[in-house]
Amino acid sequence: IDLSVSWLGLSMASPLFNASGVMCRHADELDRLAASCAGAVITKSCTLEPRAGNPEPRYAALPFGSINSMGLPNEGFRYYLDYARRYDYGRGKPLFVSVSGMSADETLTILGELARLDLPCLPEVNLSCPNVPGKPQTGYDFAASAALLDAIVRIYPKTFGVKLPPYFDPVHFDMMADVLRAYPTLGFVTCINSIGNALVVDVERELALIRPKDGLGGLGGSYVLPTALANVREFARRLPDRHVVGCGGVTSGAEAFMHILCGATVVQIGTCLYEEGPGAFERIAAELSALMRSKGYRTLDAFRGRLGTP
């Protein structure tokens, strides 16, 4: 069974890696991911300046996933560019740098610096952070997304990707795909970010579970799997010459299989990684491999994007 993936000039021994935000804020965490069975590594979304993020409690594990309103805590883009400079690309694990400036200008400044360094890492531009009070999710504003992408391709000449929020209406799939299709250097779209502004209640204490935004936070984990799969399949259909990175609700080999069957090239793992630790990569890869064997598939290409309709 061959779980390898070659895409965007990269080669990965496993299609699984971390979702930005989980186990990737500090260099030691990133090194731990690089030493794990993950096929790649992506950094926590970065801003121009370091951020402490939102007041705690800001993360809670739930029966079927998680809720978070971290508020973009990160060490600042220079820290991650420095990590990207020192990273050992020779070990065959691609590095992705997630960028989520507090403004379009911040994002452009960060990408300009990244372009100047001309490193093998790829940017994943976050259009979907739901947890910075007062900061809208760019991905839900199609004109703002197009304007940002227009500016990005002027200052960043190489391949990049975007992290999208979940959409819930075919018209929105059409509109966002029309925006993204206009940028030939947009090599991948990551679907999905957390489902924003959910509210989880502690009945006994009669309190919201997390503090920021009076309890509103992004939902992750099994709760979001069906929405994630729909977004993966709908964008893979609309952007057949780009890659879709699946993200959302992967806790097992079967769910990784679902994402790839829906068209994902590779798959990110967030909540499950946060709760289980990096051993999740080995376990899920082994489960995926066993499932493929039972179905007679030897490679991911044998079933990628082949979901049918009854």
Ligand SMILES: C=Cc1c(C(=O)O)[nH]c(=O)[nH]c1=O
């Ligand atoms: C980058 C901020 C994000 C955060 C956060 O830092 O609160 N949480 C998410 O679920 N998705 C994000 O994109």
